Structures are given as structure tokens and as C-alpha cells.
Amino acid sequence: MEAMAKDEAHRLTVGEGRQAREIAYMHRPAARADAPTLVWLGGYRSDMSGTKALEMDAQAAEQGAAALRLDYSGHGQSGGDFNDGTISRWLEESIAVVDHVAPNRVILVGSSMGGWIALRMVQELVKRGKGPRVEGLTLIAPAPDFTHDLIEPALSDKERQSLAERGYFEEMSEYSPEPNIFTRALMEDGRDNRVLTGIIETGCPVHILQGMKDADVPYNHALKLVEFLPADDVVLTLIRDGDHRLSRPQDLKKLRTVLATLINEGSKIS
Template sequence: MASLAFRRSCAWALTLTFHQRASFLETKVTASRFAACRLKSSVLYLTRQDLPKLAYQKLKGKSPGVIFLPGYASDMNAQKALALEEFCKSLGHSFVRFDYTGCGSSEGNIKDGTIGKWKKDVLSVLDNVSEGPQILVGSSMGGWLMLLAAIARPEKIAALVGVAPAADHFVTLFNQLPLEEKRAVEEKGEWKMPSRYNEEGFYSIPYSLIKEAENHCLLNSPIPITSPVRLIHGMKDEDVPWHVSMQIADSVLSTDVDIILRKHGLHRMSEKDDIKLLVYTIDDLIDKLTTLG
């Protein structure tokens, strides 16, 4: 843990390192916020027996590939996903972005979704769409799913990059409610979870999703992941506290773990410098993995 403690103490300095290293990437990433939208890759569908079809877009290229895992109720057209696609295209590396069941262009209803079902979606993409070792990039809930997927398919994982990773999030928030509110949610079968990202000011979360999510909690025991892990978190994140990244780092068995804190970063980490940092982090990982390979 000494190495991790040192990295934590250096978290403030990492931003300076990032600005020095990322200068050659700045033009690409700045442009990607607009140019990526002009990519003419068509939506494909993964057909699965007895399961909803998954919409995805794939860019063929070298290994390691990159797969983007969106957050709750988000989709594969998120700003970070488009920026990463443009970046991977510039490097000639493969890239996959997709929609979970009930989200975006995929089949199904989001209210029928669970952490277990969305984990199966990630595994379906790993098994049937991607080729070779992959860097999973998980945003918010996608960060939780990337950990679950890495445990289930360790042989397919080259590295993990979590952006405000929301491990155990629904369960943690629900358990913080007063007892009478918990009982009301259980009786109604639905929880109106406050959110600034929905026009109504909340997401309607089925109580069944919360109960099912309890089967996938990770933070109370060692997490059997040994691949490199990078965790990027904003210290102004009011949705998923940055301490969650600390908990993940403490729990994973990997000794190659970096935590990068953005002092003024918000939950979505979608500002220009946030995306530059994400691209730099993945570029650095690709260099490291390619050298080791």
C-alpha cells in the first residue's frame, strides 16, 4: 500500500504532469468534441438468444482495444465516448461503444434493467464484439460494471479506467435513507432517486433493482482484479464522492493502481480538460501495455 499512498500524495501534482505530457494531444482532443460527431460509423446490433439486441458501434484496429461503458440512463453517444472513439481512430486502435439493455438504441425497457443484466450486456460485448485484450473505460455506473466484468473475464482485460466509478452506488445511497423512507420505497416498489441529470429532478429506480444490486456489491471485501487500474475522480462530485475511488483502490488486489483527483471536477467529468486527462491516461496505458507486450 506504500506505493498507493505515495500516488495519493502526488494527486495534486499529477495535473501538472498531465499538462506537460498532453500538449501534443490537445488539438486532437479539442477537435474530437466536434469531429467525433461527424464519424460515419453505422449502428450495428448484437443478436443474443433470449436476450434483447444490443446496439453498438465498432472501430477496427490494433490491440489493446478500448471499450466505453456509459453511466446509468446514458448511451454510447456521450461526449467522453465520442472523444475516445476519435482518439482511438487517430492511434489505429480498436474501439467499441454500446448501449445497455433499455438504453439508447438497444432493445428493452430501462425499468426492467438490473446490475446483473447490464453486467451480462458488457460480457456479451466482450465475448462477441471485441477481439483481443481490452481497456475498459467505465463512467459512473459503468465503473461498477467494468469491475464486475473484469472479475468475470480476467483473461480479456488489459486495464481498467474508471471515471467517477460508482461501485455499490444504488445500494449505498438507499441504505443512507431514513428507515421510514426505505419502508415507503419498499411498499411503492419504486424510489425517486434525486438527480440533476433528469428533467424531472429524479430517476425512478425500481426497488427490485436495488435489491438485485445487493448481489453485486464489491467494496466490503477484496476485489480479485490484478490488471492495471486508473481511477479519475472530481473532488466536487456531488453524486459519487471521490472517496469511493479510494475504496476501490484499497480493495482491488492489483498493485498497479493510480488515483487522479481533479480539484474542481464534477461528476460527469466532461469539461475540455477532463476529457484531455482521460485521453492522456488511456494513451499512457496503451504505451505501457504495448511496451510490456
């Protein structure tokens, strides 16, 4: 089920019955037959109209590649309640949109939580044995397993009590006047989706961009991720003065360089 909105966003219904929600996405086809599709997977509470997402789209257009961006349920232009969101739910929506557009070859670009979802998407595509070929991963301040590795160990007694009694806790956000809400469902589902538990085989080049002044996802977390990618061609770029957003002009220039390289490499082997 798909409809076109005035703002040019497409909508795809994911799930059935009470679980149905409309997912908004933007798709621009490739201008070259040998070019892959760049897929944007955003972070927690971010959307597909953010600076880095648009930068990815612009780089894809410059090289004749396709671009696919989406908003998870409860984010941006998509329907659904944000508080119903879990990694499994947002992963399901991401895969559904990719399946619907049906590209043959993709480069997954995951920012923060989107890096976790990108890694899980690779695992799910391999498990089911069908879908697009993943030709590269670009992970920007990736936050795999952040609920288990970063949030849970730092919970205060008050936050733990709130989780137990209310089913969620709130945390002030540096990026919004509204607090971040972390639900018990998100935390429990995060444990079921952990990837930093064994070797991660992506079968493609992986490039990680990580700020060393990232207050949300410490750069040591990126170093930890690299340890679980022993079989892949992995490049980790540490940006000494970079924060979590990595949205400054110099950061975006690095992102575009990485994407350009992956697009060119993919075109050579297509």
C-alpha cells in the same frame, strides 16, 4: 443475431424468449495489429454517444486502437425496458457484446456505474477462464456498490415506503427533466453484485479519475475503492474542482492522457 442500422450501429440480441432484448453497439476495428480494443461502459441513464465515450473513441482512433461502445438495455439506441435493468442484466449484455466482437485484448473504460460493471466484468472473465485479456482499467468517477453504499443509507422514509409498496422510488435528476427511477430489483441485485467486500484482483493497471466536487459519488468513495485494490498498479487522480461528469475540456484532456498511456503500455507487452 445481428443487424446493421442506418446510423451504423450494430445490434445483438441478448437473452431468450421474454428476456430477449436488442443491444446496440458501435465497433471500429484497430488500424494496428498490436493495438488493444477500448471498451466503453457508460453510467446510469447515459449512452454511448456521450462526450466521454466519443473522446475515448477519438483517442483510440488516434493511436490505431479499436473502440467498442454499447448501450445497455433501456439506454440510448438499445431495446428493452429501462425499469427491468439491474447490474446483472447490464453486465450480461456488456459481456455478450464483448464476446460477440471477440477482441483478444481490452482496456475497459467505465464511467460512474460503468466502473462497477467494469470491475464485475473482470471478475466474471477470470471466473470463467476465457475471453479477452484485460490490459487496463480506466474508471471515471467510479460508483461500485452505489446502490448499497450510497443510495440505501440516504433513503428517506417516504422512499423506503415507495420501494416496499410500489417496487420503486423516484429521485429528481440534475441531468434530465425526467426523474431517476430506482427499482426494488435494482437495489436487491446490487447487493448480490457488491465488489467492495474483499480484495479485487484485476491483474492490470488501474487509473481512476475522480472529481472532488462530485455531488453524486463523493471522492471518499474512490479512496475506499483503492483500499480494495492492494495488488494492482493503481493511480488515483483527484481533480479538485471536478464534478461528477468530468466532461470539461481539461477533464477530457486528462482522460485522453490516461488512455494514451494504457494503449502504449499494452502495445509494448503484446
